[in-house]
Amino acid sequence: MSIQYQGLVTHGLASQIADKIKQAILEGALKVDERLPTEEELAQRFAVSRPTIREALKRLAAQNLIRSRRGPTGGTFVNQPTQAETRLMMANATALLVSMGELSLADIAETRQELESLCCRLAAERRTDEQLQVMREEISRQREPTLSDQDFCASDVRFHRTLIAAAHNPALDLASAGVIEALQPAINLMVFRFRDRAQVADQHAAIHQALMARDGKAALCALTDYMDVLTTQYQAAQAANEQPKISAKTTPTAQTSKTSKANTSTSLSRQARSKKSAP
Amino acid sequence: MSIQYQGLVTHGLASQIADKIKQAILEGALKVDERLPTEEELAQRFAVSRPTIREALKRLAAQNLIRSRRGPTGGTFVNQPTQAETRLMMANATALLVSMGELSLADIAETRQELESLCCRLAAERRTDEQLQVMREEISRQREPTLSDQDFCASDVRFHRTLIAAAHNPALDLASAGVIEALQPAINLMVFRFRDRAQVADQHAAIHQALMARDGKAALCALTDYMDVLTTQYQAAQAANEQPKISAKTTPTAQTSKTSKANTSTSLSRQARSKKSAP
DNA sequence: AAAGTACCATTTGTCAGACAAATAGGAAAT
DNA sequence: ATTTCCTATTTGTCTGACAAATGGTACTTT
Secondary structure (H helix, E strand, O other), X not given: OOOOOOOOOOOHHHHHHHHHHHHHHHHOOOOOOXXXXXXXXXXXXXXXXHHHHHHHHXXXXXXXXXXXXXXXXXXXXXXXXXXXXXXXXXXXHHHHHHHOOOOOHHHHHHHHHHHHHHHHHHHHHHOOHHHHHHHHHHHHHHOOOOOOHHHHHHHHHHHHXXXXXXXXXXXXXXXXXXXXXXXXXXXXXOOOOHHHHHHHHHHHHHHHHHHHOOOHHHHHHXXXXXXXXXXXXXXXXXXXXXXXXXXXOOOOOOOOOOOOOOOOOOOHHHHHOOOOOOO | OOOOOOOOOOOHXXXXXXXXXXXXXXXXXXXXXXXXXXXXXXXXXXXXXXXXXXXXXXXXXXXXXXXXXXXXXXXXXXXXXXXXXXXXXXXXXXXXHHXXXXXXXXXXXXXXXXXXXXXXXXXXXXXXXXXXXXXXXHHHHHOOXXXXXXXHHHHHHHHHHHHHHXXXXXXXXXXXXXXXXXXXXXXXXXXXXXXXXXHHHHHHHHHHHHXXXXXXXXXXXXXXXXXXXXXXXXXXXXXXXHOOOOOOOOOOOOOOOOOOOOOOOOOHHHHHOOOOOOO
């Protein structure tokens, strides 16, 4: 009568073991940089074979929770999670959502604008002289006529990352990671004319100046101008990219060893079709 | 003389294969729900053994990029990333950073307040009647005196998640995931007195009423009050928790059949010792 | 005696083959 | 026609082994 109809097993041995070790790390039973037992010893402890242990460890390694080294002093160690790594992971996950069409660029752009507005207000109080210096360097780089388009975009990203860093709140930095990096591929598709570049650089300079004067409102205005230009440019680039759609798609699978790669025709148009929700 | 001194191998075969498959998915060569070859076939294609392929697939499975099923119609399929899963992953990563002391609760609390303030402004325009209804239900639940402490906290989280959802911006929802969920364990440590509960419920009601009237400023004021109460409560709980260290924690893991593992000295105190960052 | 070198022990990385488990489809029996 | 059983296919796990890396140790040489 008292048969348990649930709670048997649903996710395989390796998955369960991975969860147990992860839980141990989360609870602090395994401290950072602590070496956990050998794979063979773990196999004995959990009463499974070594490949199963290895699969469990691989799952954890994929999440940057542990690292492994060979040799006598080697073994498996608990990784200390870094803000930079977490940030990278979030950016990747967000980019994946975008490429799969689960997130619209319009939503991301709005969130980015709101978050950077927030950063403008906080950075006006907290920015350091070093961050202002970095901004100046990027602005002068952006005014270099010989800069390639992608270098220009990279510099743009660095400027805005500096703006966010100037807010001096790591949690806010982390929360902004996705919306900043996920927007970069779209921006990279734009080719800025010389006049646009100057405009962008001027707006960056305006932000920099406002932050130097600790004037949050002025920084916010400059940021808003920048965002307006960006959306205008994006719409123009989108319109220009809708015409040449003749590019033949390569057969989807077809990948043996090296022949991957190809088009990046990630349906620009569909993603851009995001709207405001009708009440 | 033209020897390549770099780019040999740095991360093992399985890692390289995982990266290749991941890149194929990212570039669209492998579409969603598409079945990729069997493990044996992949092993032949990449000229490695099946365990190596399996380790590569496990790495991808740990990132929710693929799923596997057994049987004739089984195999490995490309997963469609979901906002909910991505959100969960971000929440986990943030919680890990907090438990490792890489993120201070003060920074998270500030970011949460700013993000929710933002949501108040947006939600005042965009909230739906259904979301108002959900808020009403949670508020009435929070006024139930028989509710347990953790159920009260869970209801609190649901209320604020509804507030964020009412902003109707998936990207903002995603960005807020970490700071909302990462703060919950800290809140769970608090035991609310009856008077505090009534206060929280009243502030929730004030937010709800302001959103119903589409008054963003009023919602923001109510939210600010709520946050003030929360930080006050937290500081009180923190001070109270520093004295009584005698409380015995229940064994967290509680192994089933295997006699593995041992102590789980879940140093409570270390996690709670977070403070404000000195500028 | 000090320093360099060769060897060795330990641990993860990879390979090979095999069996177990799950699952869908088809064949056979009622 | 429906149910039941069998079978083929694919992943999950086990066993055993060898390869590669890496630090320590003992030996040799200066």
